[in-house]
Amino acid sequence: MSDFKGLTEAVIKGDIQTAVAETQTALDAGANLQDILDKGLIAAMDQVGEKFSTGQMFVPQMLRSAKTMQECMKLIKPLFQEDELATKGKVVIGTVRQDLHDIGKNLVAMMMEGAGFAITDLGVDVSPKDFTQKAQEVGADIVAMSALLSTTMPAMRETIEALQEAGIRDKVKVMIGGAPVTENFASEIKADSYAPDAGSAVIAAKKLLSIS
């Protein structure tokens, strides 16, 4: 583990140059690819998410760390054989129908990706049908929805109903979030989880899939 300390620190700091160099050094030394990913990059992003949730780090720092990880991934990803890259789970994410706000959703997607989930981002104004189709297509473990308007929150309920009608509600976990969304609303529409911010979303997703 200590092998990746320099890499982890560089990712937390958002120091792209050092992080990329550390990744290259690890590769040259013949380190296991999955170890570089899990014990170096993902371990760093876990700490970033935690520090963000507790107010020790802020959005621009989180973005910078995520970008640093992405740059390191450019070195690692091509070396993995197809399907060899272990993901924590498949997540289909989007902002619900008629809602165009994407800032919060993007932050959540980025942090989940950093935590090792495979993300399919459907963007904004995503209909219940599109969520359902994509979830079926990729075999999603989690469907994550965002809404920033009180008027578009009902589309979350409709999406859950659409998942039910398609017969895949018991195969996917549903997470919701967004400024007007509450824990109460989540239980009212029978979502599996509510997350108030990007750091908590990662923790909630791991909990839903029983990942430590």
Next chain:
Amino acid sequence: MLVVGEKINTSRKSIAAAVEAQDVDFIREVAREQAEAGAHYIDVNAGTFLDKEVDYLCWLVEIVQNAVDLPLCLDSPNPQALAEAIKHHKGEPMINSISLEKERYEALLPVVTDRPCRVVALCMAETSMPTTVEERVQVGAALINRLTSEGIPVEKIYVDPLVQPVSVDTGMGTAVLGAIDIIMQDFPRVNTICGLSNISFGLPMRKVINRNFLALCMASGLSAAILDPTDEQLMATLLSVEMLLGGDEYCENFIGAYQSGRVSTI
């Protein structure tokens, strides 16, 4: 500078609790303190209640207008809630807000043209959120042109340039400032308005950021703001900047606020 007091919003826990408990005295007090602090309009927003929003918003309109002699800013993304609330309002309300999003525009147009009111025109395009100055100006101009062609006087339109967090994109501050500047120049007598807190999302020391952003917006020509008028430091910024921009004859408002103890002196 026109001040819209933002505190009666059910996204705040104390307000949500008071609305649910139908606590008239609490709501009246929050209305009164904002009026005394210098608000010209009192914003009312019950959006978090979803199914009950319409009833609660109408209730708020009645209660607040009983408490203070001010017009209200009826605030909801839900056209139906605005259409009902406006029926309970005495005088000329501000409707917050219309945008280019098709359904919202079509549902609200009859509401805002039916009787005299002021209209917040939010720079949301039909299918996307603007990011650059140009996109904001384009949407703002389209809204101004469409609304004035429907008979709404230009001076009753308040363009909201859509403030987004500078933490996510460091160009978001200048995008708003540039848009305010161009819209105010291109459309004489139109107003611009914005909320402040979005700018500081995801950052520490948010109040400092919000205050300084207000000053910069005002320097770019902003003519109205949705804010907490009981924040004495924020109001000190507002009044001093307005004075520095030549908008306070004999520095009367600034000195008056000091002498009556209404603003922070630090």
